[in-house]
Amino acid sequence: MTTLPSDLAYVPFVSVENMMALVHHLGVERMLCELADVIEEDFRRWELFDKTPRVASHSDVGVIELMPTSDGDKYGFKYVNGHPKNTKEGLQTVTAFGVLAEVDTGYPLLLTEMTLLTALRTAATSAMAARHLMPKDARTMAMIGNGAQAEFQCLAFKAICGVDTVRLYDIDPAATDKAARNLAGRGLSVVSCRSGEEAMEGAGIITTCTADKQYATILTDNMIGSGVHINAIGGDCPGKTELHRDILTRSDIFVEYPPQTRIEGEIQQLDPDHEVTELWQVITGQVPGRTGDRQITLFDSVGFAIEDFSALKYVHQKVRDTGHYVMLDMIADPDDPRDLFGMLARSQ
Amino acid sequence: MTTLPSDLAYVPFVSVENMMALVHHLGVERMLCELADVIEEDFRRWELFDKTPRVASHSDVGVIELMPTSDGDKYGFKYVNGHPKNTKEGLQTVTAFGVLAEVDTGYPLLLTEMTLLTALRTAATSAMAARHLMPKDARTMAMIGNGAQAEFQCLAFKAICGVDTVRLYDIDPAATDKAARNLAGRGLSVVSCRSGEEAMEGAGIITTCTADKQYATILTDNMIGSGVHINAIGGDCPGKTELHRDILTRSDIFVEYPPQTRIEGEIQQLDPDHEVTELWQVITGQVPGRTGDRQITLFDSVGFAIEDFSALKYVHQKVRDTGHYVMLDMIADPDDPRDLFGMLARSQ
Numbered sequence: 001m002t003t004l005p006s007d008l009a010y011v012p013f014v015s016v017e018n019m020m021a022l023v024h025h026l027g028v029e030r031m032l033c034e035l036a037d038v039i040e041e042d043f044r045r046w047e048l049f050d051k052t053p054r055v056a057s058h059s060d061v062g063v064i065e066l067m068p069t070s071d072g073d074k075y076g077f078k079y080v081n082g083h084p085k086n087t088k089e090g091l092q093t094v095t096a097f098g099v100l101a102e103v104d105t106g107y108p109l110l111l112t113e114m115t116l117l118t119a120l121r122t123a124a125t126s127a128m129a130a131r132h133l134m135p136k137d138a139r140t141m142a143m144i145g146n147g148a149q150a151e152f153q154c155l156a157f158k159a160i161c162g163v164d165t166v167r168l169y170d171i172d173p174a175a176t177d178k179a180a181r182n183l184a185g186r187g188l189s190v191v192s193c194r195s196g197e198e199a200m201e202g203a204g205i206i207t208t209c210t211a212d213k214q215y216a217t218i219l220t221d222n223m224i225g226s227g228v229h230i231n232a233i234g235g236d237c238p239g240k241t242e243l244h245r246d247i248l249t250r251s252d253i254f255v256e257y258p259p260q261t262r263i264e265g266e267i268q269q270l271d272p273d274h275e276v277t278e279l280w281q282v283i284t285g286q287v288p289g290r291t292g293d294r295q296i297t298l299f300d301s302v303g304f305a306i307e308d309f310s311a312l313k314y315v316h317q318k319v320r321d322t323g324h325y326v327m328l329d330m331i332a333d334p335d336d337p338r339d340l341f342g343m344l345a346r347s348q
Numbered sequence: 349m350t351t352l353p354s355d356l357a358y359v360p361f362v363s364v365e366n367m368m369a370l371v372h373h374l375g376v377e378r379m380l381c382e383l384a385d386v387i388e389e390d391f392r393r394w395e396l397f398d399k400t401p402r403v404a405s406h407s408d409v410g411v412i413e414l415m416p417t418s419d420g421d422k423y424g425f426k427y428v429n430g431h432p433k434n435t436k437e438g439l440q441t442v443t444a445f446g447v448l449a450e451v452d453t454g455y456p457l458l459l460t461e462m463t464l465l466t467a468l469r470t471a472a473t474s475a476m477a478a479r480h481l482m483p484k485d486a487r488t489m490a491m492i493g494n495g496a497q498a499e500f501q502c503l504a505f506k507a508i509c510g511v512d513t514v515r516l517y518d519i520d521p522a523a524t525d526k527a528a529r530n531l532a533g534r535g536l537s538v539v540s541c542r543s544g545e546e547a548m549e550g551a552g553i554i555t556t557c558t559a560d561k562q563y564a565t566i567l568t569d570n571m572i573g574s575g576v577h578i579n580a581i582g583g584d585c586p587g588k589t590e591l592h593r594d595i596l597t598r599s600d601i602f603v604e605y606p607p608q609t610r611i612e613g614e615i616q617q618l619d620p621d622h623e624v625t626e627l628w629q630v631i632t633g634q635v636p637g638r639t640g641d642r643q644i645t646l647f648d649s650v651g652f653a654i655e656d657f658s659a660l661k662y663v664h665q666k667v668r669d670t671g672h673y674v675m676l677d678m679i680a681d682p683d684d685p686r687d688l689f690g691m692l693a694r695s696q
Contacts, residue, residue, distance in 0.1 A: 008439065009364060014675040016357060020695040028692070054425070057418045059451045064423050066414050070405045073414050076685045079425070079447065081454020091356065092451055095679045099427060100391045104438055115680035151689035164419055175686055182689045276599050310609020328676075329363040331443045332463035337435045338523055340467055341499035341530045347368040 014112035035124035038062035069305035125158035138204025145210035169199035362460035383472035394628035417653035452688035471504035486552025493558035494518035519654035
């Protein structure tokens with residue numbers, strides 16, 4: 001009788017190093033485009049997913065969340081933290097990993113880093129939403145908040161929405177310098193700005209992505225002209241918002257999953273019955289997205305489990321094709337499934 | 349600038365192979381005893397834990413669950429499936445893995461297999477509860493259901509409660525043979541029985557641990573004499589129970605976390621306001637456990653996240669002492685935390 005684990009005992013694992021290799025192998029813009037497409041496909045199937053607001057464990061300094069969902073065939077979840085104070089300690093604000101599993105057996109199919117993958121899927125989701133909501137002729141995006149997510153947003157809007165100019169602003173000029181440096185030579189016209197107002201000049205798309213809880217009004221009402229699309233990423237937990245309330249009441253608001261967005265998004269500032277549109281209904285054509293040139297559209301994005309599910313499925317397929325994984329001995333799988341103790345005893 | 353991940357990017361991982369090595373290094377009975385002690389310690393601190401019923405995703409053939417909890421210092425969660433039909437396909441009914449993390453940073457501290465660890469912590473919890481509830485002079489245990497959990501239960505009751513005789517019964521005699529074989533030479537008198545009634549003879553402790561949903565009444569009322577302690581493990585999801593309702597109404601019932609047990613445990617058969625006692629209150633001395641020789645005590649155990657948390661903390665400490673782990677490159681940790689894209693770009 002063998003004591004070696006069977007093939008079923010092994011789970012493919014994608015390390016940070018392998019994820020980076022996969023991104024380079026595919027090309028970051030191609031990967032953003034393909035992620036946008038698989039996420040949009042799953043938004044079209046929205047109704048058949050098991051949906052639940054994420055399961056959050058809050059502390060004074062941050063939050064740890066589990067984000068599960070299932071389409072009945074596969075199950076996925078992401079572990080993700082949010083600790084704004086981490087940056088000052090040399091740590092990431094957000095780190096993540098995730099698992100894809102087979103519903104029929106409950107066995108994991110994939111374990112993967114998701115810090116990078118979350119940055120990619122967040123940018124892909126933003127741009128996917130924008131292609132349904134933005135003014136058609138917009139080619140300039142204001143990028144407010146130049147932290148870890150900024151370059152991914154800029155490249156996703158270039159690749160997916162045809163943006164050719166990004167106007168960067170951050171309260172810390174060093175962050176803007178970092179983003180400008182990283183975006184150099186990637187086919188975008190990059191303008192570093194000294195104020196939010198300056199960044200907004202000529203921008204048909206405004207993306208806000210700031211991390212710190214203490215700067216709670218990144219955009220004020222007078223900064224926002226008519227006809228723009230606002231892509232609000234940073235307001236993503238209770239007590240953390242980026243937009244002044246008056247902007248919200250002037251906008252048509254689109255969200256991922258209302259029960260979660262009402263707790264975590266910009267709309268936590270509004271009445272619980274304030275009208276919002278679910279993005280999946282725009283994508284399936286059930287309700288209109290942008291209806292006029294002067295309309296302000298606002299994607300109040302907090303990130304939803306289905307986006308991670310799509311990304312997990314995508315990576316699962318891509319790493320099988322490219323070999324960017326190792327096998328982990330993570331599941332005890334004795335020859336006789338009832339003989340777990342025997343497997344243990346024989347391993348001595 | 350380096351593109352290598354920092355130490356923070358690595359998470360200690362305990363594979364199935366390393367978990368087996370750790371068990372052998374410590375000795376299975378010692379590990380069961382120490383687990384019982386750390387679980388009991390955390391039951392004493394019950395009130396300070398973040399508690400939530402597990403987050404379950406049900407399908408026709410099984411369930412996938414996430415079980416998170418936190419004591420404010422550490423955070424832990426377990427991924428676990430339950431698929432009774434898996435056994436027939438040569439797969440485990442229950443597989444699991446888990447993560448321990450630092451609340452202050454949100455960074456994972458440990459990723460570990462938990463199929464074996466769950467078997468160990470379940471047995472340790474059962475015996476820990478029994479040492480507060482069982483008749484003092486009980487030395488014989490009936491073990492009904494001789495699947496993957498059976499040997500762990502028998503050894504935990506030997507090591508922790510002083511049981512010297514186990515009477516095995518399973519509807520499948522091959523399972524009983526397997527358990528008897530595995531328990532041979534481990535200091536227990538092992539009796540293989542042909543019926544549940546036969547297994548019950550002289551037993552002061554009765555443990556039920558069956559997996560299949562279709563055998564819903566493992567114990568009937570006439571089988572249970574006065575004064576025994578019943579350790580009911582197998583009734584652990586909606587629609588799955590093992591004991592006849594009449595046994596429940598004759599027993600004093602002790603549970604882990606009532607909001608979860610009312611959904612998943614034996615007491616799902618009873619009114620939602622049927623009186624039960626929380627085990628932690630017995631352990632802290634707030635309410636009495638066993639009060640008389642003729643009393644039937646019933647531990648209606650479904651498994652709770654705090655038990656996994658205790659086990660994760662224990663393994664985290666033990667593998668650091670013994671080296672039974674490898675480091676996984678699971679967390680993207682760039683030198684400048686805002687420069688995730690730069691880390692990616694420089695890795696090419």
